[in-house]
Amino acid sequence: MESAMSAALFEPYTLRSVTFPNRVWMAPMCQYSAEVTGPDAGVAGDWHFAHYAARAAGGTGLILVEATAVSPEGRISPADLGIWNDTQVAALRRITGFLEQQGTVPGIQLAHAGRKASTDRPWKGGAPLGPDADGWQPLGPSPVAYDERHPVPTELSTDGIRDIVGRFADAARRALDAGFRVAEIHGAHGYLIGEFLSPHSNTRTDAYGGSFENRTRFALEVVDAVRAVWPEELPLFFRISATDWLEENGWTADDTVRFAALLKDHGVDLLDVSTGGNAAGVRIPVGPGYQVPFAARVRQETGLPVAAVGLITEPAQAEKIVANGEADAVLLGRELLRNPYWARHAARELGGEVAVPAPYHRA
Numbered sequence: 001m002e003s004a005m006s007a008a009l010f011e012p013y014t015l016r017s018v019t020f021p022n023r024v025w026m027a028p029m030c031q032y033s034a035e036v037t038g039p040d041a042g043v044a045g046d047w048h049f050a051h052y053a054a055r056a057a058g059g060t061g062l063i064l065v066e067a068t069a070v071s072p073e074g075r076i077s078p079a080d081l082g083i084w085n086d087t088q089v090a091a092l093r094r095i096t097g098f099l100e101q102q103g104t105v106p107g108i109q110l111a112h113a114g115r116k117a118s119t120d121r122p123w124k125g126g127a128p129l130g131p132d133a134d135g136w137q138p139l140g141p142s143p144v145a146y147d148e149r150h151p152v153p154t155e156l157s158t159d160g161i162r163d164i165v166g167r168f169a170d171a172a173r174r175a176l177d178a179g180f181r182v183a184e185i186h187g188a189h190g191y192l193i194g195e196f197l198s199p200h201s202n203t204r205t206d207a208y209g210g211s212f213e214n215r216t217r218f219a220l221e222v223v224d225a226v227r228a229v230w231p232e233e234l235p236l237f238f239r240i241s242a243t244d245w246l247e248e249n250g251w252t253a254d255d256t257v258r259f260a261a262l263l264k265d266h267g268v269d270l271l272d273v274s275t276g277g278n279a280a281g282v283r284i285p286v287g288p289g290y291q292v293p294f295a296a297r298v299r300q301e302t303g304l305p306v307a308a309v310g311l312i313t314e315p316a317q318a319e320k321i322v323a324n325g326e327a328d329a330v331l332l333g334r335e336l337l338r339n340p341y342w343a344r345h346a347a348r349e350l351g352g353e354v355a356v357p358a359p360y361h362r363a
Contacts, residue, residue, distance in 0.1 A: 008323040009315070009330070010352025013061075015235035015269045015305065018181050020105050022061035022354060023322050023329035024343040026270075026336050027309050028109040028184070028239075030066045032079040032121040035133050036060045042069065042082025044091040052095050055336055056102040059343035059354030062329070063104055064237075064272075065095070067111035067186055071164070071169040074112035074192070077119050083110070083171045085325060089178045096179030103355040107182030109239065110171045110226070112164060114192030115140035115153035115201070132244040141196045142203040147280035161208060161218055164192070169225040176231065177243075183230050184237035185222055189277030193219045197259070198244055198251040198278050216259055220266055227267040237271040237307075238263050242294035245282040253294055260298045270305040271298055286310075289317060294327035315346035 010022045033047045034040075052063055067074040068080045082088050096106040115197070118135040119126050128150050129135030139160065140153030156164070168185070175183050187193035195201040196218040202209050208217050223238065230236055244250030260271050273295035276284050284290075291310035299306045308327035312318050318330045336342055347354045 003075075004333045007319055007348060007350040007352035009319045010347055010354065012046070017233035018105060018235055019059045021103055022059070022343065022347075022352065024060055024318070024346065025329050025331045026055050026306060027331035027333040028064040028066045028186075029333055029337065030076060030080060032077050032123075032308075034079050034081050036078040039087065041072070041078075042080065042084070043088050044081055044095060047097055048081070048091075049098070053098050053102075054340040055146050055193070056099045056104040057337075057348065057357050058339075058341035059356075059359070060104055060336065061343070062107055062182065063099055063228070064107040064109050064184055064331070065092070066178075066184070067109050067113075067191075068171070070110055070112055070167040071283060072138050073117060073139060074114075074164075074167070076111075076113040076117060077121055078129065079121055080113075083108070083174050083178070084167070088172070089174045092175075092178040092180075100179070102344060102357060105182060106180050107179070107184060107237070108175050108180045109184045109186050109286070110168055110175065111186035112167075112192040114138065114190075114195045115146050115150065116190055132136045140192070141201060143201065144201055144203060146179045146190065146201075155204075158206070158208075165218070165221045165225050168222045169229050172226045172230050176229075176234075183226060183309040184239055185219075185274060186228060186239050187219055188239040188241040188242070188272075188274045190279070191277075193222060194241055194251070194278050197255070200244055200246060200279050212255065212258070216262065219259075220262060223263065223268060224264045235269040236267060237272050238268045238350060239274060241277055242273050242275050242291070242298075244279045245276050245284050246279050250279060253297065256294065257298055257301050260302045260304050264302060264304045268304070270307060270328065271295070272307045272309065273298060273327075274309050288313070289321065291322055292326055299325070299327065309333065315349045318346065319350050
């Protein structure tokens with residue numbers, strides 16, 4: 001172990017029966033690197049193994065594997081990971097096994113991209129793809145396109161909604177079989193569940209649109225379906241965009257606090273608090289820790305544990321967030337892409353401890 005004084009960031013944290021060795025967690029970040037078509041579509045490959053293995057060896061306490069689609073049409077891009085068949089499960093099991101060997105808790109984000117599905121890889125421009133380029137027709141709560149580039153999605157019927165709820169439950173069962181100890185439902189960034197939550201993207205007039213109760217119905221049905229199959233002893237997370245950053249007709253921070261209390265009642269153990277992604281062209285006041293106040297407010301007003309994310313890059317910054325009770329853990333994204341060993345370096349700087357793989361002790 002790398003030893004020194006105590007640091008809040010490196011204190012263990014327990015939810016249900018799972019103890020995380022520290023509060024430095026890896027946010028889910030799509031790699032857009034799976035096979036696109038054929039029997040191996042959506043299957044994790046060598047890139048995914050090496051990518052997650054490096055962060056586990058670097059001392060990260062929890063790794064949330066990237067948005068993993070519950071159905072083929074739920075992928076953001078054709079190159080996304082999936083968890084709708086057993087071939088995908090077997091490949092993911094290889095990753096979870098290695099993460100656990102390093103003392104890292106393996107988690108997975110279960111997702112459906114909704115109206116933002118069927119796009120190209122970001123480094124190829126991210127434009128919507130048609131059937132002639134391995135794309136498909138996106139689905140959504142309402143026939144409202146994300147922006148002028150995206151196609152108008154097909155409005156989901158109530159039967160279609162029920163089908164997707166069932167797919168989330170099936171995906172959770174497979175995630176358990178794949179060895180994951182944490183499941184996170186992706187309700188953020190303008191993907192399907194977040195689309196239902198916000199009046200900006202949900203113009204329905206049935207039981208799934210209009211009032212706050214109706215717009216949250218689909219999300220809570222997914223939570224209930226997943227919680228019913230996810231073991232009682234394992235934690236369930238929910239990722240949310242705390243605000244659309246719209247002045248009117250959008251999802252707000254007040255909505256998030258109200259919804260967080262419902263999620264807590266429905267068996268969610270932690271809210272992963274991000275923002276934005278559902279409205280194109282909005283101005284977001286980005287800066288170090290700019291999303292932390294949203295997480296802190298949820299924790300203070302509801303008592304639901306939270307993880308903070310968003311331009312958290314410095315060890316002292318992360319330590320302050322946890323030590324001050326603004327969040328129970330921090331989720332690092334791009335910073336862990338730049339430095340897989342961030343947790344190890346932070347422990348040395350702050351006086352914390354992380355497990356060191358035996359072959360690395362000489363360093």
